[in-house]
Amino acid sequence: MSFDTFNRRNVSAGLMIAGVGLVQAARAAPGNASATTADVTAEISHSRAGIHQEVNFAASAARIYRLLTEAEQFDRVVRLSGAMNSTMHTSLGKKRTEIDPRPGGAFALFGGYVTGYNLELVPDTRLVQAWRAGSWDAGVFSIAHFNLWEREGATTLGFDHVGFPDDDAAHLAQGWHINYWEPMTKVLG
Numbered sequence: 001m002s003f004d005t006f007n008r009r010n011v012s013a014g015l016m017i018a019g020v021g022l023v024q025a026a027r028a029a030p031g032n033a034s035a036t037t038a039d040v041t042a043e044i045s046h047s048r049a050g051i052h053q054e055v056n057f058a059a060s061a062a063r064i065y066r067l068l069t070e071a072e073q074f075d076r077v078v079r080l081s082g083a084m085n086s087t088m089h090t091s092l093g094k095k096r097t098e099i100d101p102r103p104g105g106a107f108a109l110f111g112g113y114v115t116g117y118n119l120e121l122v123p124d125t126r127l128v129q130a131w132r133a134g135s136w137d138a139g140v141f142s143i144a145h146f147n148l149w150e151r152e153g154a155t156t157l158g159f160d161h162v163g164f165p166d167d168d169a170a171h172l173a174q175g176w177h178i179n180y181w182e183p184m185t186k187v188l189g
Contacts, residue, residue: 049169051161055181059188061124061148061155067184068127068146069101069118074109076187082178083110110179116141124148133172136165157181 057064067073075097078084099107105118113134120128127146142164149156164172 048162049164049166051159051169051173051176053159053173053176053181055157055159055184057155057157057185057188058153059155060153061150063188064148064155064157064184065124065127067187069099069121071097071099071107073187074099077180077183078110080183080186081110081180082182083113083175116144119143124150131161133164133168136168140165 067077078097095108095112097107097109099105099109099118101118101121103118103121106115107118107129108115114131115134116129116131118127118129120126125148129144129146130141131144132141143162145158145160147158147160149158159176161172161176
């Protein structure tokens with residue numbers, strides 16, 4: 001072993017030992033509420049439900065983005081949705097689609113059953129929403145990510161939905177298809 005290799009190893013080991021000593025001293029300080037890595041790791045949930053879907057549309061990313069962010073456009077989707085064409089539509093009310101297409105702007109869809117706020121809007125590329133269903137407990141919002149990739153006149157919509165009540169996962173996964181993707185395909189022609 002060369003002198004340089006020996007010195008680098010010893011210095012690295014010394015820094016690690018010193019670092020451990022500093023962390024231990026900080027933890028021992030009165031009133032310190034910091035958690036160890038093991039404590040923090042135990043606090044992380046790895047079992048929450050999430051939905052990932054990818055849907056291809058024969059339309060431009062700009063057209064799909066407008067469909068998702070303009071009330072008049074999305075109302076066409078709502079009218080063709082499975083929810084509005086079932087017995088459920090009578091309980092959804094007659095409220096028209098409302099979308100404020102600005103960051104922080106509110107939306108109300110499906111007669112007000114689905115509500116939330118636009119968190120991030122990147123025209124023709126991405127839409128992120130705090131999204132909730134009317135049947136959820138007050139204050140419960142999930143996060144819905146719509147990402148658009150245009151290729152050769154078609155667009156792939158990559159969709160991720162997280163933070164919803166776990167028991168709703170299967171219902172929501174199916175609902176995105178019958179209330180969003182299928183009617184969007186019809187509207188886009």
